[in-house]
Amino acid sequence: MSEVLLECREIVKVFPxxxxxxxVGLRLTAGSVHALLGENGAGKSTLIKVLTGVHPPDAxxxxxxxxxxxxxxxxxxxxxxxxxVHQERNLIPGFSVAExxxxxxxxxxxxxxxRQAMNAPALRCxxxxxxDLDPHRLVRELSVAQQQLVEIAKALHTQSEVLxxxxxxxxxxxQEAENLFQVVRRLTARNTCVVxxxxxxxxxxxxxxxxxxxxxxxxxxxxxxxxDHTHDDIVNLMVGRAHTAAKMLPxxxxxxxxxxLALDGICTAxxxxxxxxxxxxxxxxxxxxxxxxGRSELxxxxxxxxxxxxxxxxxxxxxxxxxSPRQALHEFGIGYLTENRKEEGxxxxxxxxxxxxxxxxxKLARALGVVSSAEERSVAQNLVERLGIRASGLDQNAGELSxxxxxxxxxxKWLAADTRLLIVDEPTVGVDVRTKHVFHELLWELARTGLxxxxxxxxxxxxxxxxDRVLVMADHRIRGEVGNDHHYERMSGRIIRLIHDRAPSAxxxxxxxx
Amino acid sequence: MRTPVRTPRNASRADDEVxxxxxxxxxPIWVNQRLGLLVLTVALATLFGILRPAFLDQRLVLFxxxxxxxxxxxxxxxxxVALSVGHMNLAVGRMASxxxxxxxxxxxxxxxPLQLGLLLCLFAGAVIGALTGWIIARTGVGSFVVTLxxxxxxxxxxxxxxxxxxxxxAFTTRPxxxxxxxxxxxxxxxxxxxxxxxxxxQLAQFTVLALAGLGFLYTCTRMGRELLLTGANPAAAELSxxxxxxxxxxxxxxxxxxxxxxxxxxxxxxxxxxxxxGNDFMLxxxxxxxxxxxxxxxxxxxxxxxxxxxxxxxxxxxGLDLLGVGMESLNIYLGxxxxxxxxxxxxxxxxSYRKVVRSA
Numbered sequence: 001m002s003e004v005l006l007e008c009r010e011i012v013k014v015f016p017x018x019x020x021x022x023x024v025g026l027r028l029t030a031g032s033v034h035a036l037l038g039e040n041g042a043g044k045s046t047l048i049k050v051l052t053g054v055h056p057p058d059a060x061x062x063x064x065x066x067x068x069x070x071x072x073x074x075x076x077x078x079x080x081x082x083x084x085v086h087q088e089r090n091l092i093p094g095f096s097v098a099e100x101x102x103x104x105x106x107x108x109x110x111x112x113x114x115r116q117a118m119n120a121p122a123l124r125c126x127x128x129x130x131x132d133l134d135p136h137r138l139v140r141e142l143s144v145a146q147q148q149l150v151e152i153a154k155a156l157h158t159q160s161e162v163l164x165x166x167x168x169x170x171x172x173x174x175q176e177a178e179n180l181f182q183v184v185r186r187l188t189a190r191n192t193c194v195v196x197x198x199x200x201x202x203x204x205x206x207x208x209x210x211x212x213x214x215x216x217x218x219x220x221x222x223x224x225x226x227x228d229h230t231h232d233d234i235v236n237l238m239v240g241r242a243h244t245a246a247k248m249l250p251x252x253x254x255x256x257x258x259x260x261l262a263l264d265g266i267c268t269a270x271x272x273x274x275x276x277x278x279x280x281x282x283x284x285x286x287x288x289x290x291x292x293x294g295r296s297e298l299x300x301x302x303x304x305x306x307x308x309x310x311x312x313x314x315x316x317x318x319x320x321x322x323x324s325p326r327q328a329l330h331e332f333g334i335g336y337l338t339e340n341r342k343e344e345g346x347x348x349x350x351x352x353x354x355x356x357x358x359x360x361x362x363k364l365a366r367a368l369g370v371v372s373s374a375e376e377r378s379v380a381q382n383l384v385e386r387l388g389i390r391a392s393g394l395d396q397n398a399g400e401l402s403x404x405x406x407x408x409x410x411x412x413k414w415l416a417a418d419t420r421l422l423i424v425d426e427p428t429v430g431v432d433v434r435t436k437h438v439f440h441e442l443l444w445e446l447a448r449t450g451l452x453x454x455x456x457x458x459x460x461x462x463x464x465x466x467x468d469r470v471l472v473m474a475d476h477r478i479r480g481e482v483g484n485d486h487h488y489e490r491m492s493g494r495i496i497r498l499i500h501d502r503a504p505s506a507x508x509x510x511x512x513x514x
Numbered sequence: 515m516r517t518p519v520r521t522p523r524n525a526s527r528a529d530d531e532v533x534x535x536x537x538x539x540x541x542p543i544w545v546n547q548r549l550g551l552l553v554l555t556v557a558l559a560t561l562f563g564i565l566r567p568a569f570l571d572q573r574l575v576l577f578x579x580x581x582x583x584x585x586x587x588x589x590x591x592x593x594x595v596a597l598s599v600g601h602m603n604l605a606v607g608r609m610a611s612x613x614x615x616x617x618x619x620x621x622x623x624x625x626x627p628l629q630l631g632l633l634l635c636l637f638a639g640a641v642i643g644a645l646t647g648w649i650i651a652r653t654g655v656g657s658f659v660v661t662l663x664x665x666x667x668x669x670x671x672x673x674x675x676x677x678x679x680x681x682x683x684a685f686t687t688r689p690x691x692x693x694x695x696x697x698x699x700x701x702x703x704x705x706x707x708x709x710x711x712x713x714x715x716q717l718a719q720f721t722v723l724a725l726a727g728l729g730f731l732y733t734c735t736r737m738g739r740e741l742l743l744t745g746a747n748p749a750a751a752e753l754s755x756x757x758x759x760x761x762x763x764x765x766x767x768x769x770x771x772x773x774x775x776x777x778x779x780x781x782x783x784x785x786x787x788x789x790x791x792g793n794d795f796m797l798x799x800x801x802x803x804x805x806x807x808x809x810x811x812x813x814x815x816x817x818x819x820x821x822x823x824x825x826x827x828x829x830x831x832x833g834l835d836l837l838g839v840g841m842e843s844l845n846i847y848l849g850x851x852x853x854x855x856x857x858x859x860x861x862x863x864x865x866s867y868r869k870v871v872r873s874a
Contacts, residue, residue: 305752329755336753344753347746349813358743358754361736369735413754 003030004066005193006051006082006162011060013046015403020046021057022217028162031191033184035204035226038214039238039459044197047214048164052084053077078104083160085151087167091139098122098135101154125153128190129183145176152183163187164195169203181207199290201231202500213237235496236489251448253283253468258317260421260452261334266311268301270294272476275311279421279452284443286467286484287456288495294476295456296339299423303328303336329359332421335414339426339456341403345410348399352391353380355398355409359417383412387442404435411442422446425456440465464491472498548807551822555829562833569836576713577699583821583828584721585779589795590802590820591724592772597803598732599765600745600812601650601657603643606773607795608668613639613774615672618685618787621692628691635778636771642668643770647763657766673789684788696782717779721821724772729817741765745812801827801851827851 006028013021021043028034038044049055051062053071062069064080071077077084091100098118099106107117122135131149139147148168155163165184169177184194184207198204204211205226213221213234220237221229229237259278266275272294279285289295301308304323313320315332328334338344347355357364357376364371364379380394387408391401398409407427414422424443428436443466447453457463463470464486472479472495480498484491562569569575589606596603603609617635620626626634642664650660676683695717700710732738744751744761752758776795781787804810805826806819830851834844 303753324757325753326755326757338750338753343747344749347743347750347813349809350743350746354739354743358739358751358756361739362755365736369737371734371736371739373734417755 004028005030005064007063008051009061009063011047011050011057011062013043013050013055014058015046020217021050024060024214024217024219025222026051026212026219027223028193028195029210030161030193031188032209033188033194033196033207034223035208035211036195036197036214037201037204037211037234037238042214042238043217044214045166046217048084048166048195048197051077051162051164052082075104078158078160081159081161082164083152083155083158083162084164085148085155085166085168089144089147089151091147091150091154093140094138096136096138097126097133097142097150100139100150101125101135101157103154104158121157122153125156128156128186129153130186131183143176145172145179148172148180149183152187160192162193162195164197166197167199168196169198169200177203200500201234204234205231232493235492249448251282251284251444251468253280253447255280257281259314260316261454262314262317263302264312264314266298266302266313267309268298269307269309270297270301270476272298272301275473275476275478277454277471277478279454281452282447282450283469284447284453284455284467286463286470287454287473288458288460288463288470289473290458290499293473295473296425297476298473299336299425299454299456303334329417329419330362333417333419334421334423335359335417335419336423337411337414337425337427339429341406341410346398346406349397351395352384352389352398352401352409353377353394356380356383356412356416359413379416380412383416386415387412388438404439407435407439415446419451421452421454423454423456426458427455428457428459428462436462460492460495461488463495464488470495474499548816548819548822551805551819551826555822555826558826558829558833562829562836566833566836569833572711572713573699575832575836577715579828579832580713581715581717581783582832583825584715584718585776585783586795586798586802586828587721587821587824588724588772588776588779589799590806590824591728591817592769592776593799594803594806594808594815594817594820595728595741595765595772596657596661596769597808597810598741598745598812598815599762600748601762601765602661603646603766603769603773603799604658604661604796605646605665605668606769606776606799607792608665608672609639609642609770609773610777610780610792610795611672611789612642612668612777614777614781614787614791615675615685615789616774617778617781618687619675619679621689621787622685622687623679626689628689628695631689632778635774639774639777640767640771643773644763644767646770647766650766651759651762676789684786686786688785692782693785696785717782720775720779724775725817725821732815732817737761737764742813742815745809747813797848798824798827801848805851 004027006026008024008026011021011024012019024043024047026036026047036044036047046055050057051071053074053076056070056072062071069080071080071082092103095103099115101122102118106113107121108114109117119135126133126135129149129152131153133142133146133150139150142150152163168180172180181203184196187194196204196208208226210223211221211226211229211234212219212223215238257280259280262278264276267273275298277285277287287295297306300306302313302322303325304327305325313322315334320332322328322332322334325336328336342348347358353376357379360379361371364375366372377394383389384391384394389401389405389408389412391405398406401409411427427443428439440462443453443455455463455466464484467484470482470484470491472482482491482494482498559569589610592606592609593603613635616638617631620631620634646660646664649655650657673683679685698716699712700714700716701712702716703710732742740751740756741761741764743754744756744758748758751761773792773795777791780791784791802820802824805823806821807816808814808819827848830847831844834847839847
């Protein structure tokens with residue numbers, strides 16, 4: 001019955017410092033829902049970008065209905081029949097629904113866009129999806145879920161036969177998600193292939209026919225029927241990487257000592273409710289959650305970048321009001337290694353020594369605010385050696401380093417400042433496996449010397465390798481805490497259960513409210 | 515580009531090790547703007563000197579040329595300081611004219627001596643700059659918009675004040691010493707029998723002071739480094755504990771102060787304090803700074819470059835003028851120079867980006 005639409009073999013894509021895709025295969029058949037699964041950083045987004053012509057692959061073949069194709073631009077991909085709805089919205093807010101749907105091929109008369117003629121095709125696309133939307137409405141007046149459906153309608157207008165949905169349900173309510181699944185079923189009924197990328201396994205099992213699992217840029221399960229696999233099989237495939245036994249020296253955090261940082265019932269303007277946690281000297285506390293769970297936002301609020309609306313922050317047992325990252329650093333000794341290395345972590349076009357010493361200029365400054373260049377360089381040189389940063393010299397711009405080394409520079413800045421608490425946010429995203437290990441050892445050693453670390457991560461292995469306790473966050477709340485026994489299977493099961501238990505309980509809470 | 519991609523990981527690591535020391539080499543020498551500027555300026559001056567020997571006349575040509583360059587260098591520095599935090603100061607000319615207004619007011623109405631009038635002028639510039647910086651830091655509105663609005667506001671305010679306070683729309687009272695400042699050169703300052711060149715105006719002392727002060731600020735101090743990092747990446751700077759708001763305020767205050775200094779110098783140069791001072795400052799301010807190697811996007815400045823860039827423009831302007839090129843065509847040439855300067859900026863970005871990709 002099923003015709004193979006798009007097939008790719010041995011796709012390789014290399015970015016500076018990372019092998020994002022390393023021999024990935026995928027086969028998409030008409031009229032099916034194909035799930036694309038993998039942890040963060042496994043290469044899903046990169047694969048989508050290769051399939052949609054954003055990134056040309058460095059090696060490998062793409063075939064469309066048996067013929068080899070080269071997709072160089074997103075427009076070529078669209079013309080071939082591959083549509084995509086990205087995680088973030090890509091509509092023009094000031095344009096109407098009809099204008100957005102027909103954007104890539106607007107009906108025209110005498111070279112001018114014909115607004116009247118837009119409505120008919122737009123309505124046809126909306127109808128096919130079973131949507132009742134006024135094509136004249138401006139997109140910015142629509143809800144997020146509606147906008148997403150408009151994007152799907154847009155893909156229909158360009159006659160997409162393969163439709164890629166990247167985390168479509170991430171920002172939808174259960175009801176909206178159900179609507180979306182109905183649309184997906186309609187699409188498959190008219191012989192479209194829908195590729196479904198999601199972290200929510202329940203949804204995947206509910207609507208998908210076949211599945212591909214990526215791990216570390218490779219496809220560990222390739223276009224297999226989903227019915228042959230259980231929930232646990234898939235989780236194991238996603239996360240079950242060969243565990244190199246970490247030969248790290250044991251740490252013994254004292255559970256009774258006064259926490260260096262304690263949050264007590266924190267609520268924030270971003271929607272965090274009743275978040276409590278404590279980090280003690282020499283302890284690594286993992287804060288695990290999926291992207292969008294509100295972990296980085298929590299830290300930013302604690303650092304004074306966003307409003308804390310309730311609860312208490314205690315540093316060394318005394319209540320503290322932190323107004324800015326500056327105060328957090330200079331008064332409370334809290335360092336925050338951001339997840340967003342390129343935008344918030346390093347100064348790409350500044351030399352390494354400035355990147356590292358930025359936090360200590362205040363200490364180094366003498367009369368008139370003079371900072372001795374020699375002192376600055378010696379601080380930087382020490383850290384470059386200690387962390388093994390590979391650079392041609394201290395004057396090299398940080399942007400010229402590989403991702404892992406940039407991340408080390410970003411960390412070095414906080415070690416230079418000699419902080420009393422380190423908050424580390426997704427330290428190894430976009431960093432290759434080897435550097436990842438180096439980083440883990442580094443963090444472990446830091447904690448062993450007594451530095452408390454709050455480790456934010458959506459990488460299960462990382463959390464289980466490093467943390468003493470794991471707090472699980474979802475939807476801006478702490479869902480529970482698991483003491484880490486470093487046994488991977490047991491731990492991952494418990495943690496994932498904490499996250500996935502949430503859906504039914506949230507639904508029942510809603511029903512109770514009614 | 516394809517070969518390194520296909521090599522296995524270990525091999526590419528080894529490549530990296532080899533490639534790493536290579537990238538210590540800075541950009542090729544033709545990209546080093548300051549050296550190029552110096553060579554170009556000297557070469558052009560020589561060329562003009564050969565074509566028109568009058569170009570090298572110390573009193574009649576070089577003296578006014580250097581006086582203009584001194585003033586415009588301070589203007590370029592005023593712009594450079596704003597650019598260092600990744601901002602712009604479109605009101606640089608009007609801040610200059612506001613400063614000059616305050617100095618003129620001080621001399622005419624308050625009977626201040628020369629030095630106090632200058633201080634009043636600098637204070638006024640700093641205040642107006644600080645106000646601009648405060649608005650930008652506080653509201654988060656872009657510096658382009660805020661300084662543009664400030665430009666219009668000052669344009670109106672300055673002419674209004676001149677017509678309210680004076681009869682001919684200019685302050686003509688000259689405190690003692692002002693005319694000396696206008697026309698003395700190093701030739702008038704002698705140590706024993708050795709006198710300086712009659713081509714170097716005394717006004718240049720302000721420029722030298724400004725250059726030295728900013729050079730010290732940007733190379734030696736914490737403030738200067740923090741200004742640059744704020745310009746390079748405001749988000750990262752904030753998270754690294756730099757008080758970015760205060761640095762933005764500082765940059766605009768300095769920018770206003772320097773603009774006012776330039777306004778004072780221009781007024782001294784022409785001998786009257788009038789509203790038209792600073793009218794033609796904006797374009798040269800960018801030209802001088804960017805030609806000198808200051809990045810429009812912030813984070814990299816060159817204090818000496820501002821002087822060299824301004825000198826080049828000054829020499830071209832004067833030389834073409836002496837060669838009999840009309841005012842209009844002269845502006846065409848200057849437009850081309852600006853375009854080239856901005857392209858050089860882009861070329862540098864592209865070159866350094868390619869290096870990143872290659873080293874990765």
